[in-house]
């Protein structure tokens with residue numbers, strides 16, 4: 337199938353493109369390069385031997401998007417969005433405009449040209465503060481703790497309402513828990529600009545001695561070691577979940593929702609010690625105050641994706657730590673982001 341991948345040069349997007357190629361699909365990448373580099377496509381080509389067509393555009397630019405769709409696509413995987421929680425608090429209008437506004441304009445084009453299969457990159461953040469664990473897809477979305485989270489809730493609502501108004505749509509929401517790691521080749525991975533906000537890239541940079549120590553945001557949570565619990569899932573498992581979804585659900589009208597997680601929770605300090613033992617490195621850390629908006633514990637119910645998509649996470653925490661470290665040492669992580 338010819339699949340349009342919006343945000344296809346991003347961290348998750350580039351891994352989704354690899355998984356789609358490996359599943360026999362023909363991805364076409366559209367990206368505005370606001371948070372990624374064109375050289376990611378070299379990495380995709382070196383892994384798969386296939387160089388996907390690329391259009392440098394913003395998904396809200398309807399003329400450019402229509403041109404990229406050309407004679408048509410069989411489906412869309414929509415990952416283009418900004419995802420920095422802190423930045424979304426500081427610049428809410430940019431986030432609502434870029435994430436929600438552009439998505440509405442994109443959906444107008446897809447409706448007009450007759451595309452009706454869409455897989456959306458959603459997030460466990462839509463559940464808000466967990467009331468019960470594990471988080472299940474039939475639970476109501478909660479109150480987001482930041483504008484980024486609200487944009488994910490709003491984008492799901494826009495797509496669900498569109499599918500309700502026009503039953504020819506097949507909409508799938510994939511709610512990621514915490515995607516981490518990198519493709520085992522070390523040729524693509526997470527390249528945050530400046531100081532990382534997410535845990536795994538920060539741990540990797542401390543291990544590489546780019547940063548002196550890891551700030552641990554809160555050691556007084558009601559968890560087994562006092563640090564927050566998350567459901568970390570290998571980014572290639574997440575990517576393969578997209579290939580499964582686009583194959584299994586295209587043409588299945590209505591709205592389908594799946595968690596992409598491992599169903600296992602890991603504390604911050606457990607991840608740190610796994611990283612150290614897997615890679616034989618040291619990751620010094622210091623306790624800091626809790627980070628506003630963080631939840632103590634969250635992890636996924638994973639039965640539905642196993643049942644409907646025949647998908648489950650295959651890679652464990654050690655694989656995630658090994659592949660993250662291999663990417664960090666590849667030098668590409670350093671060259672692709674201003675480390676200081």
Ligand code: WQD
Pocket residue numbers: 419421459460461512513514515532533534535536538550551552553554564565566604627630
């Ligand atoms: C994980 C844990 C931190 C950095 C966010 C978004 C989510 C998704 C993934 C986009 C927390 C702790 C972190 C550090 C730390 N983003 N931490 N020191 O916040 O669970 O999820 O990123 O799709 O939507 O909400 O991920 O990696 O930022 O934090 O102690 O330097 O690590 O407090 O407990 P999070 P994270």
